[in-house]
Amino acid sequence: MLDKAKLGARYTCYECGTKFYDMNRPKATCPECSADQADAPVRDIRSLLSGDGRKIPKPEPEPAPTKVKAAEGEEEEESSDNEED
Numbered sequence: 001m002l003d004k005a006k007l008g009a010r011y012t013c014y015e016c017g018t019k020f021y022d023m024n025r026p027k028a029t030c031p032e033c034s035a036d037q038a039d040a041p042v043r044d045i046r047s048l049l050s051g052d053g054r055k056i057p058k059p060e061p062e063p064a065p066t067k068v069k070a071a072e073g074e075e076e077e078e079s080s081d082n083e084e085d
Helices: 045-050
Strands: 010-012 019-021
Touching: none
Parallel strands: none
Antiparallel strands: 010 019
């Protein structure tokens, strides 16, 4: 197996997400979409920590269950604390 130092720096393409090594070439370009990795948007640590980056959407709360009506001829069951015995 090749030594990873001979493969150069590892990149993840900012356009298509392909992972690749630059093979110690002076210009790192994606082998799939030919995007120059020098053109990748630069994100500083302050913007990452402040939450200006990608936000994970919060799941919406599920609606409250609705009361199911009983079929004809059947009595509807209700649970109550004031049942008479």
